[in-house]
Each structure stands twice: as structure tokens, then as C-alpha cells.
Amino acid sequence: MKLQSNLPRQSPWIFAAPFMNAVILLLICFLFSSGFVAKSGIHIDSPESTSRLTGFDRAHVITIPSGSAAAIYFDGQPVTTDGLVALLKEHRDGERRAIIYHDRMAPGGRLVEVTNLAHQNGYAVALATVSPQQ
Secondary structure, X not given: OOOOOOOOOOXXXXXXXXXXXXXXXXXXXXXXXXHHOOOOOOOOOOOEOOOOOOOOOOOEEEEEOOOOOOOEEEOOEEEOHHHHHHHHHHOOOOOOEXXXXXXXXXXXXXXXXXXXXXXXXXXXXXXXXXXOOO
């Protein structure tokens, strides 16, 4: 015996509305949340270069911003020169690579000093730059 429904047949579009609502909400969430990913709170105006940086995906980051204070940041934390030497020695057993982000207006002597400290502690050093504007 076949049972028949007396209810009117529903349109398949009734199921599309909740699906589209969920898709639009996910799209909005991903669009707005991508702007919240920040690299660091330190503003750096890096010099331009056409070279490419490879093999430094898990390297420590040393940042030298411009200014008269000539601060140094190791993996986002402010340090002094002596503190940087201690941290470089402390992290010696892990990844022994460092990327130096420096502002183009930062003192050149400070950049050379930090680079030499990293080399003296056995680190491979790369200077971070941005690609030139086309």
C-alpha cells in the first residue's frame, strides 16, 4: 500500500536560504578577521631589494626601529644589547638563524653591531627587505 501525502509540495529553494546565510556569514567573518592579523606592533619601513629570502621560515626575528632610543626587539620583546647576547646564547641549541628587520632610518652602526653579535654567537643572519614597487 502506497502512502500519499496531502501536503503541498515544498520548493527546493526553501533549503537554499539557510545555506546561503551560512556561506555569507563565513565569508564576512574571514574577510574581516584577516585584517586583525598583525605581524608586530613595531613600525618598520624596510629598504627595497630584489633578492629573495629562503630557508629562514623558523628563524628568530630581531627588529631595529628608527629613533634616538635605538631599541632592539628579539622575537617581539624589547631587549638591551646585553639582553640580546644572553638570549642568543640561550637559544643556541634551537634554530640558529635570525632575520633582522631594520628601518631604513635606523642607525647603521646599530645594524652592524646587532649583526656582529648574532654572527659571534653562531647565527646565520638575513636582512629583511621589501620588493620594489613596480
